[in-house]
Amino acid sequence: MLQVLIIGGGPIGLACALEAAKAKLDYLVLEKGCLVNSLYNYPSNMTFFSTSERLEIGKVPFVSNNPKPTRAEALEYYRRVAVSHGVNIRLFEEVKAIKKSGKGFTVTSSKEKYSADNIIIATGFYDIPFKLNVPGEDLPKVTHYYKDPHFYAFQKVVVIGAQNSAVDAALETWRKGAEVTMVVRQPEIGQRVKYWVRPDIINRIKEGSIKAYFNSSVSSIRDREIDINTPDGMVTIENDWVIAMTGYEPNLEFLKKTGIRLSKDSSHKPEYNEKTHQTNIPGIYLAGVICGGMDTHSLFIENSRIHAKRIIADIRKHKKADPVT
Known part of the structure; x- marks a missing residue:
């Protein structure tokens, strides 16, 4: 039984993995594509709007040739982060379903099933084009x-x-x-x-x-x-x-299928506690741009990194509150 299963191997999913490891929690990251799949699908010559230090995670310095890094530099940076921290991640493995099972959850992927106490969904929004x-x-x-x-x-x-x-x-x-x-x-x-x-x-x-x-x-x-x-x-x-280039949307159907409530306005923002990022389903958390629903322009790597700390802090709090068996 995993203590934390993280869905999504982008920068915010990796940030959650680093925080989980720091808290000595047994975790696993599942990513349906390659490492930081969304960034990989960016245009080859793309330059980020953000400066390199704003894209850093886990206190690992991001050194780039210019103040605003390129896609290639970002891919190299996040790959280096994953290697240096020994991130426990399985690539090209898509999560199909999350079901409540006892005190935890059963997660069915394209390859096997997992049991986990807590789920963090950090799936981004770059996979479904308008x-x-x-x-x-x-x-x-x-x-x-x-x-x-x-x-x-x-x-x-x-x-x-x-x-x-x-x-x-x-x-x-x-x-x-x-x-x-x-x-x-x-x-x-x-x-x-x-x-x-x-x-x-x-x-x-x-x-x-x-x-x-x-x-x-x-x-x-x-x-x-x-x-x-x-x-x-x-x-x-x-x-x-x-x-x-008509834009992209998050996989809100996956959230609905999981049982996470969405707002009824045009934003379809998922329901979650902004202090802990726990959804209406205890034990399931949201991190990164998925938190904004259809408002995909309000959250970025630089202002979503903090989500990892909030989530892991809440998981640790609940873990301490559990009775010793």
Whole structure:
């Protein structure tokens, strides 16, 4: 019987593991993908908005070449943390169900079953993309994840979205020789775009290097064309690839299936005690961005690291309160 089972091997899941080890609790981390899977799926050339010290966990220094680290540096850092602390983690093992069993829980994964006194869910939000729900979205030319710009050299590319991921994809593919068109629902490029990047994309659009349709949406995708609904009517353009940076959502269905209550407003925020992070189910805790429900822009690594300390402190408190048998 594990004392703590942590679902999610991202930075916050790792932070929970380090706190559990520090408290001498018997724990295990299960991650359905690779180590820090969400960060691995970030664009290859991505630079973080946060400085390196704000991404540190377990008092392990994060040294980067520049104040704002890259994706590659972050992957190396969290891998080094996992190795140096001997984190007990099993990768490519997805949790399918959590069931109450006696005083603890039975956790069924894609590979086996586990028993645990406490569960920490730190699953993030990067696994489920928001769909366009338009004809042709399932074509091989459409992706909701952008990795590397070279693939799109000399191709006609449509980038959907106006936040950091979309802007990075548009600028990087354009600089590799792609003919780039942006489709943006809003009237302008997003205000949350990195302050050193936003002027760049605005200037590229103004000079005509990158075409942009604002207050617009994609209505249909075909093998060689795409239809765009604009304020001036329907526009059809030639197209080779569609990079749909429409955002992502947490796996709230998993929380509901587990029995965790969600708010009835649009945020669908899960119910938990903000001091302890324990949910309406005693023994099940939430850590990281999953705490915000659909409000995925309020929690980051830098302001979620504290969740690990709160959770492990509460687990230790309850452990001490248990009668000795």
